[in-house]
Amino acid sequence: MRQDKPGVLLVNLGTPDTPTTPAVKRYLKQFLSDKRVVDTPRWLWWPILNIGILPLRSPRVAKLYASVWMDGGSPLMVFSQRQRAALAARLDIPVELGMSYGNPSLKSAIDSLMQQGVNRLIVLPLYPQFSCSTVAAVWDGITEVFAGYRSLPSVNFIRDYAEHPAYIAALKASVERSFAQHGKPDLLVTSFHGIPQRFADEGDDYPQRCYDTFNALTASLGLGSSEAMLTFQSRFGREPWLTPYTDETMQALPAKGVKHVQIMSPGFSADCLETLEEINEQNREFFLHAGGTRFEYIPALNDDEEHITMMLELVNQYR
Structure with missing residues (x-):
């Protein structure tokens, strides 16, 4: 009789192996080659990517990574590894970490779980709000790995957790600590990280899931419409992305009388370049230069105990 043996696959976006131009170039090439991320026709995109973007962007991004690099690697890697270890310590089943791009790869994580006898895979993409460019890319990556397997495990795939009570509770606790x-x-x-507006127009419900999180969080905190707002960051390219844009908002707020802001990025389960450099450095400068007086960044949930408890609750649904 086939005995049930579950295992957990935690997935996040990924990171360069080192804060160097060659490593960043390898990482960006893999990331920006995914059709879930950039769906421009390949014949048009490849010259732009390989001749224009990678040579110019890689050295600049490498310097940014170097500015936030930690002893154990990039912040995303360090916190993701801590999350895996903390969750594994509270479970009696195998837990592995895989990245959609870079290392450890999805294949290495899945191979490890299969070698441990896992025949029921619980997949937890660490993206609280579904998007075709993130969660769907995880689905694609797992499918690609299993294309080389003769036997497949059953799969429980957690689509997202934008309104999960434990997630909202963890966010609330982090805001209350900051206050x-x-x-x-x-x-x-x-x-929240942005996506092209076109993706949403074509059916991606990501914007609604962001607002679901925002509404649940502000309700739990008792904040009114004038006390909190939602923005979108990290736009790339020339086409319209979800608005309002975070950087433009930061530059405009002081003229409207907002002198003290606290900002968080609830769509990121671990601090990374987009939170530590883009938000806490770039957008801090935008706000203060425009006349703001106080700017505080509220860290991602990272390996906070409340965050690990949330992961445990999500996984235990499928135990």
């Missing part, structure tokens, strides 16, 4: 430390700001800004 207690710094005082309540004029405005709480929740900055």
